[in-house]
Amino acid sequence: MKSGNRFIMAVLSTVLWIPVRAEDSPKEEGKTDEQLGDAKEAAAAGVAKAQDRSHTFTGMIDVEVGGSPMMNSEMTGTHVKPYTRIAMDMMGRSMEIWSDGTTSVSKNQEGQWQKGGGRGRGGSMKMEDIAKAIKSAKWDGEAKVGSHECRVIRAKADDEAMKKALGGGRMGGAGEMKKSSVKMYVDKKDGRLRRMKLSMTVEANMGGNPMELDISADYRYKFSSSVKLEMPDEVKALFEEKEEAPDEKKPEDPKPEENKDGEGK
Numbered sequence: 001m002k003s004g005n006r007f008i009m010a011v012l013s014t015v016l017w018i019p020v021r022a023e024d025s026p027k028e029e030g031k032t033d034e035q036l037g038d039a040k041e042a043a044a045a046g047v048a049k050a051q052d053r054s055h056t057f058t059g060m061i062d063v064e065v066g067g068s069p070m071m072n073s074e075m076t077g078t079h080v081k082p083y084t085r086i087a088m089d090m091m092g093r094s095m096e097i098w099s100d101g102t103t104s105v106s107k108n109q110e111g112q113w114q115k116g117g118g119r120g121r122g123g124s125m126k127m128e129d130i131a132k133a134i135k136s137a138k139w140d141g142e143a144k145v146g147s148h149e150c151r152v153i154r155a156k157a158d159d160e161a162m163k164k165a166l167g168g169g170r171m172g173g174a175g176e177m178k179k180s181s182v183k184m185y186v187d188k189k190d191g192r193l194r195r196m197k198l199s200m201t202v203e204a205n206m207g208g209n210p211m212e213l214d215i216s217a218d219y220r221y222k223f224s225s226s227v228k229l230e231m232p233d234e235v236k237a238l239f240e241e242k243e244e245a246p247d248e249k250k251p252e253d254p255k256p257e258e259n260k261d262g263e264g265k
Contacts, residue, residue, distance in 0.1 A: 133161035
């Protein structure tokens, strides 16, 4: 079952980076879909506005097999452009991961900070990756997220684009993402993304036994200019550390000219 646990951790590590109960309500009275504008464009704009502002977020991740709960995990995070920090307990293991959008830094089993530990070289699946994977979207009524009135966008994702966002569709070498869907809650006043729900089905190989996992992730965002991030010095040093370039072959020094006696000048 160890390989299965590694797979589950890989799945959770992948989805935990995307980030008051919402109650569905009827569509805004007097507004048609045409008047509301393009839902796909609104989803992309909502993500961009969210990433541009400092915020905290929470995420709930649930995994089911055959309709029966298998496990769940909760995470918290803070974003101050360009850095994001998340913390969660994954299968009894406390995790803390930092990202600057392209590189991730996390603690290894010995408690030392190291690069990597997120999703591949990119470090994380970012919500803008999800927005880019959307191939079609439509307005789906309204909902409240906390005290915020939001318009709901129900989206279908392009399979290949979503697989790319999820690290090529392979997770921990033991499973593959088969299908997914996205639901976004965009603030009616400022257009920011307030909530995002991701659902996907993964075909997994758990100890030699094939099975399908239904995974759902629910992220909620709260924005504030007073949000702060205190980055450990070790993490900062790793982000500032430049990638080593491949060794370049140095040109050979020219041979000294020889005089008639065969000695160099």
